[in-house]
Amino acid sequence: MVNYKDLGLVNSREMFKKAMEGKYAIPAFNFNNMEQMQAIVAACVETKSPVILQVSSGARKYANQTILRYMAQGAVEYAKELGCNIPICLHLDHGDTYELCVSCIEMGFSSVMIDGSALPYDENVALTKKVVDYAHQYDVTVEGELGVLAGIEDDVVAAANVYTSPDLVEDFVKKTGVDSLAISIGTSHGANKFKPEQCTRNADGILVPPPLRFDILEEIERRIPGFPIVLHGSSSVPQDKVAIINKYGGALKDAVGIPEEQLRRAATSAVCKINIDSDGRLAMTAAVREVFATKPAEFDPRKYLGPAREALKELYKHKTVHVLGSANRVE
Numbered sequence: 626m627v628n629y630k631d632l633g634l635v636n637s638r639e640m641f642k643k644a645m646e647g648k649y650a651i652p653a654f655n656f657n658n659m660e661q662m663q664a665i666v667a668a669c670v671e672t673k674s675p676v677i678l679q680v681s682s683g684a685r686k687y688a689n690q691t692i693l694r695y696m697a698q699g700a701v702e703y704a705k706e707l708g709c710n711i712p713i714c715l716h717l718d719h720g721d722t723y724e725l726c727v728s729c730i731e732m733g734f735s736s737v738m739i740d741g742s743a744l745p746y747d748e749n750v751a752l753t754k755k756v757v758d759y760a761h762q763y764d765v766t767v768e769g770e771l772g773v774l775a776g777i778e779d780d781v782v783a784a785a786n787v788y789t790s791p792d793l794v795e796d797f798v799k800k801t802g803v804d805s806l807a808i809s810i811g812t813s814h815g816a817n818k819f820k821p822e823q824c825t826r827n828a829d830g831i832l833v834p835p836p837l838r839f840d841i842l843e844e845i846e847r848r849i850p851g852f853p854i855v856l857h858g859s860s861s862v863p864q865d866k867v868a869i870i871n872k873y874g875g876a877l878k879d880a881v882g883i884p885e886e887q888l889r890r891a892a893t894s895a896v897c898k899i900n901i902d903s904d905g906r907l908a909m910t911a912a913v914r915e916v917f918a919t920k921p922a923e924f925d926p927r928k929y930l931g932p933a934r935e936a937l938k939e940l941y942k943h944k945t946v947h948v949l950g951s952a953n954r955v956e
């Protein structure tokens with residue numbers, strides 16, 4: 626058993642308390658490799674932002690859970706080396722079983738998500754409570770989820786959003802003892818969050834998605850005042866990145882995300898954690914494609930992964946400063 630505290634990591638409790646009081650949100654960025662980890666840490670050190678490093682099941686399969694945990698440990702040291710001891714939380718994203726959550730906690734994760742949102746309500750409650758009871762023995766924080774996001778949620782493909790029912794949140798939080806709650810108010814995973822027919826088009830022909838359901842968020846806040854809320858699927862799908870990808874041979878069609886001003890608004894509410902993965906993928910892919918197209922003789926991976934890492938860092942800095950409001954929150 627490795628305790629995360631011995632690795633210099635922190636759980637999400639204090640982070641969320643400060644984010645709630647300060648009316649901002651903590652960035653939760655997914656990572657699968659060294660360049661992503663370095664970009665996240667460098668961006669958050671430069672902007673003095675706390676951060677949650679997220680490991681998905683896809684990341685575990687791709688990079689190996691042990692390696693990712695050591696990388697998170699390395700991230701703590703790297704931040705110090707870069708000159709700012711920012712709080713870093715290592716979080717399991719979309720955990721789907723009790724056993725997986727236990728395995729991550731035993732390995733040094735400081736926070737886990739148990740995503741029982743596709744289960745019948747009572748089963749979600751029972752599974753989430755079981756994880757909470759285990760995790761809290763080690764002061765590991767737990768995120769649960771109510772409501773299903775459209776698009777690809779884990780292995781479950783939901784055709785449409787099943788918005789979180791405000792009628793259930795108080796009961797869920799009380800019965801499970803979770804530390805934060807992911808909700809569904811119109812965000813979704815991936816780079817194609819809405820079908821073109823769900824959107825309108827602006828004067829430049831760019832798709833404008835339907836607004837998030839702030840009415841549901843406000844009702845949830847009324848039912849569980851001061852309780853930390855999490856938004857998944859919160860990439861904005863920057864159209865300049867999509868354009869670079871398509872210019873250099875990509876084929877992203879009708880890619881559309883959540884407008885940044887809506888996330889900015891959400892960050893000032895009880896939303897304390899905002900998950901962003903796809904935007905980083907777009908930034909890296911745009912940078913790599915540009916190098917491949919403009920420097921075809923280049924074959925040193927550092928010559929395309931380096932620019933990708935730099936583009937990623939700029940994107941993350943933009944998020945902390947201009948979207949989440951988490952910049953300058955660390956002394």
Ligand SMILES: O=C(CO)COP(=O)(O)O
Nearest residue numbers: 815857858859860902903
């Ligand atoms: O929710 C996410 C990870 O859990 C990521 O969402 P995006 O696909 O919008 O980046």
Ligand SMILES: O=C[C@H](O)COP(=O)(O)O
Nearest residue numbers: 655681682683684814902
């Ligand atoms: O919520 C999902 C994350 O974006 C990670 O997805 P992944 O399992 O493909 O790594």
Ligand SMILES: [Zn+2]
Nearest residue numbers: 740742770778
């Ligand atoms: Zn889910």
Ligand SMILES: [Zn+2]
Nearest residue numbers: 814857858900
């Ligand atoms: Zn998610």
